[in-house]
Amino acid sequence: MAEDAKDKAAREPKVGVSDAEAQGKSLTAALKKLNDALDKLEHKAGAYVPADKDEELQRLADDRARLGRDLDAAAARAERLKEVNSEVSRRLVGAMEMVRGVIEKKG
Incomplete structure (x- = not known):
């Protein structure tokens, strides 16, 4: 009977410390994968943001130059309109x- 208990214990899945160890290893592996993925994401984001900032600054500089040209053109047009006025x-x-003079002569 003692022999049957040993056989039964050997056939049953081990529960306890070994299960906790397996879960711990799985958790550690999952955390490592997550950290690796986050590191890759941070690296990609770090490489992407400066280029995007440069593009944004260039776009803003282009817009500023265009607005400056538009403002100069509008100011020149306003000056011409003032002269024409x-x-x-x-x-x-x-x-x-002249009309008053003609009216006075006839009147």
């Missing part, structure tokens, strides 16, 4: 004086 105003004053 002054010329039109001067001509209108001259035309009104």
Whole structure:
């Protein structure tokens, strides 16, 4: 009977310390894989971010230059409109004086 108990114990799956050890090893392996994956992700993200920042800075510089050109063009156009407005105003004053002169002569 003692022999049967030993055989039975040998056939049954071992529970206890060896199960905990197996789970610990699995957990350790999983954590190592996770850490490796995170390291790779950090490396890729670190390599990606500076290039993206450079691209963003270049895009901002391009936008700034374009806006500066647009502002200069708008300022030049505004100056031309101001000059044209002054010329039109001067001509209108001259035309009104001429019309008054004609009215006074006939009136």
